[in-house]
Amino acid sequence: MSAKLWSASARCLVLATGFLWVLAWEPSLASNCAVTSVGKTPLNDLGAGTYQGMQGGLYPGGANQRPPVHEADGQAIAEAIAPINGRIVLVSIGMSNTTQEFSRFVPLAMSYPGRNPALRVVDCAQGGQTAPIVANPNSAYWNTVRQRLHQAGVDSTQVRAAWVKEAMAGPTLPFPADAIELQGYLRAIAIVLKDKFPNIELAYYSSRIYAGYATGVSQLNPEPYAYQSGFSVKWMIEAQIGGNDPGLNYRPDNGPVEAPWLSWGPYLWADGLVPRSDGLIWECVDFQNDGTHPSESGRTKVATQLLDFFTTDPTTTPWFLADATALPELAAPEAALALGLAAPNPFAEDTSIPLTVPAGTTAEIGIYAVNGRLVRLLGGEPLAAGRHRLTWDGRDEAGAAVASGAYFLRVDSNAGPGARLKLIVER
Numbered sequence: 346m347s348a349k350l351w352s353a354s355a356r357c358l359v360l361a362t363g364f365l366w367v368l369a370w371e372p373s374l375a376s377n378c379a380v381t382s383v384g385k386t387p388l389n390d391l392g393a394g395t396y397q398g399m400q401g402g403l404y405p406g407g408a409n410q411r412p413p414v415h416e417a418d419g420q421a422i423a424e425a426i427a428p429i430n431g432r433i434v435l436v437s438i439g440m441s442n443t444t445q446e447f448s449r450f451v452p453l454a455m456s457y458p459g460r461n462p463a464l465r466v467v468d469c470a471q472g473g474q475t476a477p478i479v480a481n482p483n484s485a486y487w488n489t490v491r492q493r494l495h496q497a498g499v500d501s502t503q504v505r506a507a508w509v510k511e512a513m514a515g516p517t518l519p520f521p522a523d524a525i526e527l528q529g530y531l532r533a534i535a536i537v538l539k540d541k542f543p544n545i546e547l548a549y550y551s552s553r554i555y556a557g558y559a560t561g562v563s564q565l566n567p568e569p570y571a572y573q574s575g576f577s578v579k580w581m582i583e584a585q586i587g588g589n590d591p592g593l594n595y596r597p598d599n600g601p602v603e604a605p606w607l608s609w610g611p612y613l614w615a616d617g618l619v620p621r622s623d624g625l626i627w628e629c630v631d632f633q634n635d636g637t638h639p640s641e642s643g644r645t646k647v648a649t650q651l652l653d654f655f656t657t658d659p660t661t662t663p664w665f666l667a668d669a670t671a672l673p674e675l676a677a678p679e680a681a682l683a684l685g686l687a688a689p690n691p692f693a694e695d696t697s698i699p700l701t702v703p704a705g706t707t708a709e710i711g712i713y714a715v716n717g718r719l720v721r722l723l724g725g726e727p728l729a730a731g732r733h734r735l736t737w738d739g740r741d742e743a744g745a746a747v748a749s750g751a752y753f754l755r756v757d758s759n760a761g762p763g764a765r766l767k768l769i770v771e772r
Contacts, residue, residue, distance in 0.1 A: 376636035378629035380557040381618040383568045388575045389612050390622050397520055403609050405583050415586050419606050419660035422546045426664040428463040432503040433664050436469045443470035443510040445639055449648035458683045459666045467497045476511040480533035482540055504542035508610050510551045512566040512574055520573050527577035535604040549610030550578045555627035557617050558636035565637050572614055582607050611650040624716035653767050684756055684766055691769035695738040704730045708758040715751055739770050
């Protein structure tokens with residue numbers, strides 16, 4: 346199957362693209378921090394509206410939720426995932442931005458209190474490996490993937506899920522041709538995933554973060570291409586949902602299984618300093634000097650969104666999280682700092698959150714908006730060691746009811762940062 350994916354012309358394109366990428370690593374100009382917006386609407390806010398005649402939303406019909414049948418399939422697949430030789434492996438696949446972001450996510454995931462003990466998270470993304478290179482099943486990229494898995498003490502047969510984030514270097518085609526070209530490579534990557542990881546079941550794709558601050562030779566994948574890459578992901582997933590692409594079939598009852606079940610992971614693009622509907626923004630400080638690769642704060646911003654996604658999505662929680670009866674709220678005070686599940690969540694008036702603080706530790710709990718703004722400190726004084734049950738009434742420090750949406754509870758202790766928990770307010 347893999348041989349059919351790769352033509353001589355495609356191999357030439359990889360060599361050319363790789364050359365462009367190497368050039369892009371030459372010393373670059375400083376970020377243009379004045380470009381705080383490019384005037385485009387994020388796909389999740391565009392909804393049924395259009396961009397150059399193309400409908401927004403992450404899924405068909407301008408929706409941001411998966412169609413019910415596709416959602417049900419994903420949940421059924423997730424619930425059937427079991428360890429292979431004691432392990433369930435989640436990998437990243439992609440380029441430099443991907444590895445920089447996912448390498449920050451790995452320790453967050455592996456230290457998450459409610460993590461499935463069988464889960465191993467391995468960063469297999471690599472710098473300079475653009476979409477055409479990764480789409481080539483014979484590229485050296487895949488040799489490095491095998492090495493990364495071996496170093497982590499796992500193998501390709503244990504990989505059950507992947508996060509994929511890719512782009513083209515130096516794109517020049519007009520829209521929508523540029524997005525269609527990238528869509529083709531993303532599709533090829535999905536098929537290669539099934540070849541390289543025979544037991545993979547799920548693949549979550551994300552498009553680029555904001556690239557308005559990129560300048561000069563640092564424009565590896567500048568605007569509007571970073572924004573338009575969202576359509577590449579959207580259209581590829583829609584092709585699988587529509588069932589009109591046999592090459593992306595994931596259902597055994599529909600014929601040969603050629604690809605994993607596909608879905609959006611976190612959608613990461615926001616228009617610079619213009620807040621998205623959920624509050625997400627991208628500041629110049631979130632990027633390195635090239636205006637393209639994420640800085641420490643940018644990597645953390647993506648990593649926390651990944652953690653939120655994998656710990657809350659109904660197609661990930663069955664295998665990412667431990668069984669509910671074994672969640673850390675039952676841990677003894679001598680154990681590590683442990684945050685249990687909030688109930689109810691979503692909530693309208695108040696929610697209860699169990700927390701265990703180990704001996705010799707004090708903890709402070711804050712409620713934050715998606716953009717990182719502190720909304721409320723719970724308890725006033727740091728909590729002493731022991732078991733606690735916190736209550737948040739959905740109000741900020743001034744006593745005003747917060748708006749409906751997503752918020753995060755973060756535990757900080759004298760031993761360092763602790764766990765995070767997503768809370769949904771529904772008025």
